[in-house]
Structure formats: C-alpha cells, structure tokens
Amino acid sequence: MIELVCLTKNYNSFSAVRGLDLQVFSGEIFGFIGPNGAGKTTTIKMIAGLLNPSSGRVLISGRDMALEPEEAKQQIGYIPDRPFLYEKLTGSEFLLFCAQLRRLPQALALERVEAWLKRLSLTDWGDELIESYSHGMKQRLTIAAAFLHDPPVIVVDEPMVGLDPAGIRMVKDLLRQKTRAGGAVFMSTHSLEIAEELCDRIGVIHQGGIIALGSALQLRQKAKLEEGHLEEIFLSLTGHDVP
Amino acid sequence: MTPIFLLIRPRLQGLANTIKKASRKERRFRIILILSLGIVFWTVLFAIFYRVLSYFKRVEGFGDVLALKLLSMVLVTFFALLIFSGVITLAAKLYLSRDLPLVHSLPVLPGQVFLARFFESFFDSSWMVALYSLPIFLSYGIIYQAGFSFYLACGAALLLLSLAAVALSAVLMVTAAVILPAQRIRSMAFFLGALILVLLVVTLRLIRPEQLVDPQVFLSLAQYLQSMETPGNVFLPTTWAHDLIRGALFTGRDALLNLGLLVSFSGSLLFCAYRLADRLYFLGYSQAQNAPVSLAIGSRRRRQGLERYFSGVTQALVLKEIRTFRRDQTQWPQLLLIFALVLIYVYNFSVLPLGSIPWRATYLKNFVSFLNIGLAGFVLSALAARFVYPAVSMEGAAFWLIRTAPLEIKTFLKVKFLFYCLPFMILGEALIILTNLILEVTPFVMILSTLTIALLVPGIVSLALGLGAAYPDFRAENPAQATTSMGGLIFMVMSAVFIVLVVVLEAGPAYQVFLADIAGRQLSAVNWLGIVVSFGVVIAISLLATALPLKYGARRLTARLGEG
Numbered sequence: 001m002i003e004l005v006c007l008t009k010n011y012n013s014f015s016a017v018r019g020l021d022l023q024v025f026s027g028e029i030f031g032f033i034g035p036n037g038a039g040k041t042t043t044i045k046m047i048a049g050l051l052n053p054s055s056g057r058v059l060i061s062g063r064d065m066a067l068e069p070e071e072a073k074q075q076i077g078y079i080p081d082r083p084f085l086y087e088k089l090t091g092s093e094f095l096l097f098c099a100q101l102r103r104l105p106q107a108l109a110l111e112r113v114e115a116w117l118k119r120l121s122l123t124d125w126g127d128e129l130i131e132s133y134s135h136g137m138k139q140r141l142t143i144a145a146a147f148l149h150d151p152p153v154i155v156v157d158e159p160m161v162g163l164d165p166a167g168i169r170m171v172k173d174l175l176r177q178k179t180r181a182g183g184a185v186f187m188s189t190h191s192l193e194i195a196e197e198l199c200d201r202i203g204v205i206h207q208g209g210i211i212a213l214g215s216a217l218q219l220r221q222k223a224k225l226e227e228g229h230l231e232e233i234f235l236s237l238t239g240h241d242v243p
Numbered sequence: 244m245t246p247i248f249l250l251i252r253p254r255l256q257g258l259a260n261t262i263k264k265a266s267r268k269e270r271r272f273r274i275i276l277i278l279s280l281g282i283v284f285w286t287v288l289f290a291i292f293y294r295v296l297s298y299f300k301r302v303e304g305f306g307d308v309l310a311l312k313l314l315s316m317v318l319v320t321f322f323a324l325l326i327f328s329g330v331i332t333l334a335a336k337l338y339l340s341r342d343l344p345l346v347h348s349l350p351v352l353p354g355q356v357f358l359a360r361f362f363e364s365f366f367d368s369s370w371m372v373a374l375y376s377l378p379i380f381l382s383y384g385i386i387y388q389a390g391f392s393f394y395l396a397c398g399a400a401l402l403l404l405s406l407a408a409v410a411l412s413a414v415l416m417v418t419a420a421v422i423l424p425a426q427r428i429r430s431m432a433f434f435l436g437a438l439i440l441v442l443l444v445v446t447l448r449l450i451r452p453e454q455l456v457d458p459q460v461f462l463s464l465a466q467y468l469q470s471m472e473t474p475g476n477v478f479l480p481t482t483w484a485h486d487l488i489r490g491a492l493f494t495g496r497d498a499l500l501n502l503g504l505l506v507s508f509s510g511s512l513l514f515c516a517y518r519l520a521d522r523l524y525f526l527g528y529s530q531a532q533n534a535p536v537s538l539a540i541g542s543r544r545r546r547q548g549l550e551r552y553f554s555g556v557t558q559a560l561v562l563k564e565i566r567t568f569r570r571d572q573t574q575w576p577q578l579l580l581i582f583a584l585v586l587i588y589v590y591n592f593s594v595l596p597l598g599s600i601p602w603r604a605t606y607l608k609n610f611v612s613f614l615n616i617g618l619a620g621f622v623l624s625a626l627a628a629r630f631v632y633p634a635v636s637m638e639g640a641a642f643w644l645i646r647t648a649p650l651e652i653k654t655f656l657k658v659k660f661l662f663y664c665l666p667f668m669i670l671g672e673a674l675i676i677l678t679n680l681i682l683e684v685t686p687f688v689m690i691l692s693t694l695t696i697a698l699l700v701p702g703i704v705s706l707a708l709g710l711g712a713a714y715p716d717f718r719a720e721n722p723a724q725a726t727t728s729m730g731g732l733i734f735m736v737m738s739a740v741f742i743v744l745v746v747v748l749e750a751g752p753a754y755q756v757f758l759a760d761i762a763g764r765q766l767s768a769v770n771w772l773g774i775v776v777s778f779g780v781v782i783a784i785s786l787l788a789t790a791l792p793l794k795y796g797a798r799r800l801t802a803r804l805g806e807g
Contacts, residue, residue: 048647052805070649078647084640086563088570093562100559101648129570145644 001026001153001184002047007056009042009208016042018208019056024184024201026152029175031199032188033234039208040188041081044157047186048078060153074102077146081158083138087131091122091141094130095148102149109148116144120170135162143171147178154178154185160194172198192234204234246351250359253342273729280732281374289378296386310383311489317379318404318481321372325405327439328368329412336360337524338420338531347528354521361413361516368412369405376401387492396491399502400484407480407509413516420527434579441583480508556650560658581626585674588622592678608682609757613750615682616692619674620699620742623667624707624735631663631707632731635800636716646804653797656712660793664704671696687760691753698781699745702788703738709792710734713799741788745781752777 002024009017017039024030034040045051047058049065049072058065063072086094092113099109117126120140130138139162146154154175160168175185175198189195195202196216204212204219212222219233295313299306337360346356380397383389415435476482483501490498592615635656638645645655675692684692714730752774759766766774 050643050646050804070651073647073649076647078643080643082640084643086567086641086644088567089563093566097559097563098644098648101556101644101650103555103649 001061002030002186003057003059004043004047005057005059007043007046007058008054009039009046009051010054015208017046017053020210022203022210022213024186026182026184027179028200029179029185029187029198031195031202032186032205033190033192033195033202034205038205040205041157043205044155044186044188048076048155049073074149075151075153077149077151077154079142079146079154079156079159081161083135083142083162085130085138085141088129090127090129091133092117092126094141095144098145099148104149112148116148120144136164136167139163140167143174147174152183154183156185156187158189159187160189160191246355247359247362250346250351250356251363254363276729276732280736285375285378288375289382292379292382293386296382300386307493310386311485314383314488315481315485317376318400318484321376321401322404322408322481323439325368325372325408326412327437328372329364329409330416330435330439332364332367333360333409333412333416336364337416338528343528347525352521353525353528354517357413357417357520357524358517361409364413365405365409368409372405373401383492389492393488393491396487396498396502400487400505403505403509404480404484407505407512410509410512410516414512414519417516417520417523417527420531421523437577437580441579480505483508556654557658560655561662564659564662577629581670584622585670588674589677589681592681605761609684609688612679612682612684612688612692613753614746615675615678616695616699616749617742617746619671619696620703620746621739622674623671623700623703624738624742626670627663627667627703627707627738628731628735631667631704632711632734634659634663634708635712635796636719639717642717651797652712652801653793656708656793656797660704660708663708664701667704668697668700671700685757685760687756688753691749695745695749695781698785699742702741702785705789705792706738706741707734709794709796710737712796715800715803741784744784748777748781748784
C-alpha cells in the first residue's frame with residue numbers, strides 16, 4: 001500500500017534520507033524508529049506529501065505522490081506530532097472542514113463528524129473553539145480528522161505524544177482496527193515499547209538509511225542479542241554501547 | 244552582566260544571526276529596497292514641511308505662531324502614535340510572546356522581566372517616529388537657522404516624550420491585564436490602540452488644519468490670532484515638549500524648566516510603571532495563562548446561508564475564512580479603523596473648496612474625481628497590504644492541513660482571492676460612488692471611475708495574495724507584520740506602479756471624452772482610436788495583474804513548501 005522507491009532527500013550538501021526502498025503492506029503496522037536527526041520526520045513528510053523528494057518515488061495504493069498528488073493524498077490520513085489546528089474553529093466545524101476538503105458528501109460528512117466526536121469522547125466539546133482545548137484534546141481531534149474519510153493508509157508521527165492512558169489505549173485500538181480492516185499504518189515513534197507492542201515490522205533508520213528491518217524477533221537476531229528489549233537492540237544497531 | 248541585559252541579549256543575537264545568515268545578494272537587495280523607500284518618504288516629508296514652513300515664515304506678524312501651532316500638532320500626533328504603538332507592542336511582549344514560559348521559569352524577578360521587555364518595546368515603538376521626526380525638525384532648524392541647542396532640545400523632547408508614552412502604555416497594560424478576563428489581552432490592546440488612533444485622526448481632521456492658512460474663514464484677524472495663540476494644556480507632556488523646543492528655537496526662555504518637567508514626568512512614570520509591574524505583572528501574566536473563556540458557538544447543525552452558493556472544497560475554505568476572521572477579535576478594531584478612514588475620506592471631499600471658483604467648478608470636480616481613482620486605489624493597496632498580503636502566512640502552523648489535503652495550492656489561492664475580492668470591491672466602489680455623488684460629476688466620469696476601480700480591485704488583491712504566497716512566513720508571531728517584509732514592500736511598489744499606469748493610460752482619452760461631453764461635440768476618428776487603444780491596454784494590464792501574481796504565488800509556494 002505504501003511503496004518508497006530509492007527515496008532521497010538532500011538539503012544542500014546534507015543527505016537527510018538516502019535511497020530508501022521500502023514497502024508497507026495491507027494489514028500491516030509498520031514502525032519507524034531511529035535516533036534524533038536520523039531522517040524519520042523527513043521520510044514521513046515525503047510520504048504525506050509535505051515535502052518533495054530530491055529523487056525517488058512515493059507510491060500510495062499505486063498512485064505516485066509526484067504525478068498524482070491529489071489522488072495519492074486522498075488515500076492518506078496524516079497525524080502530525082504536534083496538533084496545530086485552526087484555533088478559531090469549533091471542533092465540529094474543524095472536522096467538517098477536513099471532511100469537505102476530502103470531498104465527502106455533506107450528509108455523510110455530518111454523520112461522520114458526529115460519530116468521530118463521540119468515538120473520541122469530544123461530543124461535549126464539539127461546539128467549543130479549539131483554542132480552549134487541551135493539548136491531548138487537540139491531538140484527539142487531529143486523529144479524528146485523519147480517520148474521518150476512512151483512508152486505506154494512516155501515516156502517523158509520534159502518535160501518543162500528549163495523550164493520557166485512555167487516549168493511548170484508544171489510538172492503539174484504532175490503529176489495530178485499521179489494519180484488521182485491510183489498511184496499512186506507517187508510524188514513526190520514539191517509544192520502543194509501543195513499537196514492540198504494536199508493530200508487525202520495524203525499520204531502524206540511521207543517518208538517512210535503513211540499517212535493519214523486520215519483526216522485533218528478527219531485529220533481535222540481527223543485533224545478535226538472544227534476549228533483551230527493543231531498547232537494547234536499538235542501541236546496539238545504532239552503534240551505542242549496550243549497558 | 245545584569246539580568247535585564249541578559250534578557251534582552253537573545254533578541255540582539257537573533258537579529259545579528261538573521262543578518263549574518265541572509266545571503267549577500269538577498270541582504271543587498273533588501274537594504275537597497277528599504278533604504279530607497281525610506282529616503283523617498285523622508286525626502287517627501289522634508290519637502291512638505293520645508294515648503295509649508297517657508298510659507299509661514301513669509302507671513303508677516305503671525306508666521307511664527309502658525310509654525311508653532313503646526314509643531315504642537317506634530318507633537319500631539321507623535322505622542323498618540325507612541326501610546327498606540329506602545330500598547331500593541333507591550334501586549335505582545337509582556338503577555339503573548341512564545342518565549343515567555345521559558346523567561347518566567349528563569350530565576351529572575353518579574354520586575355526585571357518587565358524592564359527588559361519595556362526597553363525592547365520602547366525601542367520598537369519609537370524608532371520609526373524618531374526617524375521620521377528628523378526631516379520635520381531639520382526643516383524647522385534650517386528655516387529658523389537654529390543652533391545646536393535646538394537639535395539637542397528636539398532629541399531630548401522626543402526621547403522623553405517616547406519614554407513617557409511607553410511608560411503610560413505600560414501602566415495601562417499592566418493594570419488592564421489584572422482586571423480583564425484572561426485571553427482577552429490581545430483584543431483589548433488592539434481595541435485600546437485603535438481607539439486612541441481613531442480619536443486622534445478624527446479630532447485632527449475635524450480641526451481642519453487647512454484653515455491654519457485661511458484667515459478668511461475667521462470673522463476677524465483678532466479672533467484668528469487669538470485662536471492661534473491659545474496655549475496648550477499646561478499639564479500635558481506635549482505642551483512641555485513644545486515649550487522646550489520653542490524655547491530652544493526662539494528665546495531660550497523656560498527651556499530648562501520644561502526639560503525638567505519632561506525629565507521628572509517620564510522618570511516618575513517609568514518608576515511607577517516598574518513598581519506597579521513588580522506587584523501586578525506576574526499576576527496578570529499568570530491570569531492570561533488560564534483556559535480561554537468558553538465561547539459556545541451554538542448548535543453545530545446551524546447552517547450558514549452561504550452553503551447555498553458554494554459546495555465541497557470551496558465551501559469548506561470560504562467558511563473557514565469567514566469563521567476565523569469573524570472570531571479573531573484582533574481584527575475588529577481594525578475594522579473600526581477602516582470605518583474611520585472611510586468617514587474621513589468622504590468628509591475630506593465634502594470640505595474641498597472647489598466651489599470657490601464657480602466658472603471652473605465643473606471641470607475641477609470631474610478632475611478631482613478622476614484623480615480620486617488613483618487615491619482610492621492607494622487606499623485599497625494599503626488595506627490589501629494589511630489584510631490580503633498576510634492571508635497565506637496567517638494559516639500559520641496549521642497549514643499542514645491544506646498541504647496534506649487532496650487540493651492544489653492554486654485552488655486554495657483562488658478561493659482566498661474570491662474571499663477578499665468581494666469586500667474590497669464593495670469598499671472601493673463605495674469610496675468612488677460616495678465621493679462622486681458629493682462632487683456631482685458627469686455620468687461619463689461616474690461610469691469611468693466605477694469601471695476602473697472594478698478593474699483595479701482584482702489586480703490589487705491578486706498582487707497582494709500572490710506576493711504573500713510567494714514570500715510566506717508561517718512562523719511569524721504576528722503575520723500582519725509581514726507587510727513590512729521584502730515581499731510586502733515589493734507588493735506596495737508593484738501595486739503603486741499598476742495604479743499609476745492605469746490612471747496615466749486613461750488620463751488622455753478621459754480628458755477628450757469629458758471635453759466633448761461638456762461642449763456637446765462629436766469625437767473624431769483619431770479620438771476614438773486613442774480611446775480604444777488606451778482602454779484596451781488598461782483592460783489587458785488589469786487582466787494580467789489579476790492572473791499572473793496568483794499563478795506566480797502558487798508556483799513559488801508549491802516549490803518552497805516542497806523543498807522544506
């Protein structure tokens with residue numbers, strides 16, 4: 001569902017992402033982990049259509065992001081790490097705005113807005129301006145906006161930041177439901193526990209390139225660690241001393 | 244190093260880094276552009292004051308009185324501008340800046356934070372007034388052949404007046420922040436500032452300063468002189484500044500006394516502001532962090548009438564624009580300013596002494612109406628610089644929503660264009676039609692001016708929007724300030740060129756048609772050819788000015804965002 005072909009992003013002489021080849025399949029949650037500055041957010045932004053690659057291609061459900069950006073974006077629900085929203089709209093107006101941008105018919109859009117507000121426990125806040133929301137509530141609203149048009153692909157950057165335990169549980173359930181329904185999730189995270197718990201496959205990115213790819217078990221084998229948490233595997237793979 | 248200087252240092256370092264990081268070409272272009280515009284404005288101001296003062300100097304008996312009256316008006320204007328600017332700047336620096344949580348977490352006293360922010364605001368609010376007061380004081384100095392003490396007195400008066408104005412703004416802000424509900428500080432600051440400015444402009448306009456040079460309107464010379472020599476209020480700092488400068492310019496009498504008054508007043512006001520801030524500033528700041536007052540909007544099912552006219556993506560974008568604009572209370576006082584501006588604009592035409600030369604009245608009225616097309620164009624340009632140019636930057640950090648949506652940037656810009664074009668068209672036509680009715684112009688001039696403004700408005704809006712998209716600043720704390728950026732300056736220059744070009748191209752043929760109309764004669768074939776060519780070129784330029792900037796802005800913005 002997501003295909004990255006020799007994806008590269010250069011900033012002047014610095015290569016943030018170097019020749020990334022990767023496929024994320026239907027029914028899969030793919031975790032993307034790596035140290036700060038490894039190229040995670042740059043990759044996510046290229047997948048979401050926020051950045052042009054210097055070379056290479058991004059294909060979403062077979063649609064090339066460079067050649068058919070509108071069709072490719074229609075297939076994606078994107079959740080950024082920081083929920084910057086239009087503060088002067090109410091929660092329900094904001095969701096309706098997102099639904100209309102995604103070309104949902106008016107009746108269906110209104111129905112979905114109500115349903116998602118309810119699902120994310122925001123019904124009582126639906127008529128309040130977003131500027132009065134807490135960080136966690138804004139994050140929930142962003143999540144609702146991403147799922148609203150029922151896209152086959154969810155791209156999410158640090159999904160749990162700012163959420164309370166109930167919110168974290170809710171997001172985990174949503175992501176699992178999405179893949180059970182045949183969708184694909186591409187998730188960047190710093191939380192190795194969440195990656196280990198949720199992801200079917202994990203890619204470790206370091207200095208712009210993938211240095212390891214596979215399930216947690218496969219990564220453990222690659223790091224030549226028979227036991228241990230993903231944290232130790234991660235440190236070993238990225239060249240840090242394992243305590 | 245004192246904590247106050249330490250707190251100011253990041254601002255200075257940030258400024259130095261910005262200058263260092265800009266490429267040499269970019270820096271040179273920006274410096275040349277800003278300097279050229281500054282010099283033009285500065286020179287025009289100097290020329291106006293020099294000419295007016297030269298005229299006053301030649302008026303036997305009370306020329307000096309007129310010059311001093313003008314000085315008094317200038318000082319009152321400066322003082323009100325400084326309070327206006329001080330209120331706005333202090334509100335942002337004391338309560339709204341993004342770095343405040345960090346600053347307040349540092350081991351420094353609230354009074355020290357206040358003083359650091361006060362001095363930053365003092366500089367930010369007063370540098371432009373200081374810069375543009377120079378040609379005014381210089382023209383006084385040259386005309387009256389003043390010595391060094393005059394310039395020293397002007398500098399001291401301006402410095403102390405600025406200090407007093409910003410300290411007064413600080414007292415107002417710090418007190419209001421404790422009394423008013425949280426999260427209303429920005430709105431309150433804008434409202435307060437706008438009100439001060441509107442009052443000042445309306446008052447100055449209603450005084451009709453043009454009568455200063457028209458003794459005919461007074462019943463007798465004695466009454467005229469008496470009104471001129473009425474001293475200002477002795478409790479006003481502007482009166483002390485005026486008397487200090489007058490003393491240095493003419494007699495030297497009372498100069499020191501007035502200097503002392505100004506020093507003690509601004510010093511005590513600053514001390515009071517500091518003491519007040521020491522007690523109240525943190526309280527107000529802390530209050531401003533509380534959750535915003537709930538603004539229940541009503542049932543989410545409530546439909547807007549607009550939904551009947553637009554659908555899908557266009558409806559989503561238009562509704563978003565209307566709602567965010569309507570609910571942003573910082574925009575409201577600016578609407579108050581526009582309203583005042585329109586009133587003064589129309590009032591100015593109603594007091595034009597065109598009827599004093601009866602045999603030329605018809606010609607003059609229509610001539611003024613024609614020039615008014617350009618004038619209205621400039622007013623619309625200034626408003627477009629404030630409202631339309633920052634429209635893309637105003638999307639701010641939430642712009643990722645548009646970028647990840649299945650939507651082309653050019654569609655997004657087209658909707659914005661429609662959203663701004665309509666109110667600008669209504670405003671432009673209102674200015675033209677109202678003034679034309681006051682001037683009682685011929686039907687031809689009425690049609691010409693309404694059609695021309697209908698051609699100018701889309702071009703002006705498109706230029707503002709296109710250049711705003713080409714030079715966006717999504718990180719600005721106040722995107723409205725983007726107007727003073729390089730893109731903003733380019734817009735103002737290009738818009739002025741566009742307006743002048745249209746007016747100049749229309750001038751010749753319009754004159755021919757007007758004369759023929761008045762004399763009741765037919766136009767020749769050559770006349771017709773000139774008219775068709777001129778108006779054809781005007782239409783072509785207007786269409787290009789509408790289409791090209793939007794296209795350019797969409798292309799630049801798409802490329803810029805894609806590069807990251």
